[in-house]
Amino acid sequence: MFRSHTCGELRLHHANTEVKLAGWVQTIRKFGSISFVDLRDRYGITQLLFGEALTTELDANPLGREFVLQVSGTVTERSNKNTNIPTGDIEINVQSFQVLNKSAVPPFTIQDDTDGGDDLRMKYRYLDLRRHAVKKNLELRYAVNRATRDYLHQQDFMDIETPFLIKSTPEGARDFVVPSRMNPGEFYALPQSPQTFKQLLMVSGYDRYYQIVKCFRDEDLRADRQPEFTQIDCEMAFVEQEDILNMFEGLVKYIFKEVKAIDYNAPVERMTWENAMWHFGNDKPDIRFDMKIANLKSAFMKAGAIVATGELINDAGFGIFEQAETVLAIAVPGAADYTRKQIDELTDWVRRPQIGMQGMVYIKVNQDGTYKSSVDKFYSEEKLKTIANAALAAKGDLVLILAGKEERTRKAISELRLELGQRLGLRNPQEFRLLWVVDFPLFEYDEDGNRWVARHHPFTSPKPDQIETMISNDPSIANASEYLKHPYSNIKANAYDMVLNGNEVGGGSIRIYQRALQEKMFAALGMSPEEARHKFGFLLGAFEYGAPPHGGIAFGLDRLCSILGGTESIRDFIAFPKNNSGRDVMLDAPSTIDEKQMEELHLVSKLK
Numbered sequence: 336m337f338r339s340h341t342c343g344e345l346r347l348h349h350a351n352t353e354v355k356l357a358g359w360v361q362t363i364r365k366f367g368s369i370s371f372v373d374l375r376d377r378y379g380i381t382q383l384l385f386g387e388a389l390t391t392e393l394d395a396n397p398l399g400r401e402f403v404l405q406v407s408g409t410v411t412e413r414s415n416k417n418t419n420i421p422t423g424d425i426e427i428n429v430q431s432f433q434v435l436n437k438s439a440v441p442p443f444t445i446q447d448d449t450d451g452g453d454d455l456r457m458k459y460r461y462l463d464l465r466r467h468a469v470k471k472n473l474e475l476r477y478a479v480n481r482a483t484r485d486y487l488h489q490q491d492f493m494d495i496e497t498p499f500l501i502k503s504t505p506e507g508a509r510d511f512v513v514p515s516r517m518n519p520g521e522f523y524a525l526p527q528s529p530q531t532f533k534q535l536l537m538v539s540g541y542d543r544y545y546q547i548v549k550c551f552r553d554e555d556l557r558a559d560r561q562p563e564f565t566q567i568d569c570e571m572a573f574v575e576q577e578d579i580l581n582m583f584e585g586l587v588k589y590i591f592k593e594v595k596a597i598d599y600n601a602p603v604e605r606m607t608w609e610n611a612m613w614h615f616g617n618d619k620p621d622i623r624f625d626m627k628i629a630n631l632k633s634a635f636m637k638a639g640a641i642v643a644t645g646e647l648i649n650d651a652g653f654g655i656f657e658q659a660e661t662v663l664a665i666a667v668p669g670a671a672d673y674t675r676k677q678i679d680e681l682t683d684w685v686r687r688p689q690i691g692m693q694g695m696v697y698i699k700v701n702q703d704g705t706y707k708s709s710v711d712k713f714y715s716e717e718k719l720k721t722i723a724n725a726a727l728a729a730k731g732d733l734v735l736i737l738a739g740k741e742e743r744t745r746k747a748i749s750e751l752r753l754e755l756g757q758r759l760g761l762r763n764p765q766e767f768r769l770l771w772v773v774d775f776p777l778f779e780y781d782e783d784g785n786r787w788v789a790r791h792h793p794f795t796s797p798k799p800d801q802i803e804t805m806i807s808n809d810p811s812i813a814n815a816s817e818y819l820k821h822p823y824s825n826i827k828a829n830a831y832d833m834v835l836n837g838n839e840v841g842g843g844s845i846r847i848y849q850r851a852l853q854e855k856m857f858a859a860l861g862m863s864p865e866e867a868r869h870k871f872g873f874l875l876g877a878f879e880y881g882a883p884p885h886g887g888i889a890f891g892l893d894r895l896c897s898i899l900g901g902t903e904s905i906r907d908f909i910a911f912p913k914n915n916s917g918r919d920v921m922l923d924a925p926s927t928i929d930e931k932q933m934e935e936l937h938l939v940s941k942l943k
């Protein structure tokens with residue numbers, strides 16, 4: 336027997352028990368003729384006391400950090416208790432010890448606040464994983480995983496595995512491909528998601544499916560993306576949108592309860608995509624704080640019509656605003672006393688290339704009811720007041736105004752809102768606010784390619800009352816700049832996203848389940864009937880054999896964990912993540928393969 340207990344287990348009531356422990360040496364401290372060693376394992380740290388005789392033995396064969404050590408001894412009450420750790424009341428009076436294995440000096444300290452930089456920690460990830468800070472992230476992930484399985488099992492979902500070597504599934508990213516040795520010149524694609532398989536399972540009658548599954552997308556990696564990531568992937572048959580929303584807010588609430596002991600009793604708020612864009616400037620609003628955007632002038636599509644709210648600005652005779660396509664404002668609560676320097680700094684912030692604005696106009700709504708603005712010269716006090724009122728500013732608020740092209744300005748003001756929310760401490764990581772965003776557009780228009788693209792994916796159905804609009808209209812557009820006038824711009828999808836604290840944590844849709852409508856969708860996306868049959872013949876075929884109405888959702892497990900864990904990076908919640916260039920620096924992958932392998936895979940010709 337290597338051990339009788341773990342290093343996190345022993346308490347005062349174990350005093351006088353003979354025990355055996357095994358673990359890694361965290362620290363060694365020598366005090367005259369006695370030595371203390373902190374022994375660590377997955378469960379905690381226990382202090383070992385080496386008496387005089389053993390200390391002499393240790394002097395002859397010194398222990399080092401991360402040595403693997405086994406000790407036998409007696410649990411004793413400590414005179415000097417450590418209240419910071421659960422085992423702090425006791426120590427082990429060591430009678431004998433054995434070094435099970437030595438360790439080289441680790442390249443960084445195995446502690447919460449380690450001295451190891453990112454690259455070094457990733458290269459030695461197996462050591463990094465020994466650190467408590469990383470371990471508790473993986474424990475949280477496991478707890479989320481378990482809660483998910485519990486809940487879905489209780490709800491009659493079946494976990495069914497689907498293959499990894501498949502044909503392209505369109506989630507809008509590039510595929511990772513795998514050459515087939517047995518089929519020269521042919522390739523498998525790794526799934527971007529199990530989308531088509533889970534739909535086929537519905538056709539097969541497995542009416543509640545789930546899988547916690549790896550998905551692969553060859554995207555340019557932003558800081559919080561991974562080329563392989565994990566989804567909680569779900570599908571249900573005989574459901575409408577409402578059934579899905581209820582089932583899966585149930586799941587997330589169950590996870591909150593099990594993992595964070597949070598009773599999220601409030602109903603999950605819902606917001607249409609249009610309102611999200613209109614009031615928050617993006618489709619995943621952080622509703623922990625208000626600071627809604629005022630549309631002083633806009634050409635945004637809302638409720639099927641282009642909403643232009645320009646009068647306020649246009650009458651005023653201020654050139655920049657008159658010419659701008661869009662003028663948007665936020666009222667920052669209590670910030671009217673910002674100094675010149677603070678405002679200049681914010682102006683620089685919106686001018687950064689990532690935000691891309693040329694400048695920023697402000698109006699201070701002073702406590703005494705007066706107004707101070709960077710455009711005093713052009714606007715009467717009365718006008719400033721009208722604008723401030725439109726921005727819903729109260730006394731003491733600072734109104735910030737951005738103007739420019741519609742999309743960029745909307746994006747910029749939404750970033751500015753988040754930044755100020757952060758600076759003002761309105762985005763408390765301990766507070767969790769869920770939101771369903773619904774009624775997304777079914778199509779987006781790709782102006783460069785002059786074609787419609789599916790906003791979610793091509794299997795998403797339109798709202799039932801808009802199926803006719805989709806079927807009866809020709810998707811083609813003569814003049815690309817007029818796409819907003821095409822009836823397809825107005826079609827809403829039966830799709831929904833779950834947003835948590837300003838992050839999209841899940842998304843899904845009610846699917847198309849009739850062959851004719853699916854074919855129309857492929858055609859709308861510019862696929863010829865041959866191409867549609869070549870790529871998705873299996874699905875179109877399946878739809879001819881009694882496909883039930885169905886829909887589903889997928890949650891990003893990594894992201895969900897990182898939000899619950901209160902950190903930004905999903906990498907912290909993945910045991911062996913890749914870096915921002917998609918590399919595994921520990922394995923040094925990807926790497927080249929030898930010529931023989933290339934030949935076998937038919938990637939190079941044998942004849943040179």
Ligand code: ASP
Pocket residue numbers: 506527528529530569842843844887888889
């Ligand atoms: N397959 C979709 C995705 O990966 C989710 C879904 O529609 O269920 O985003």
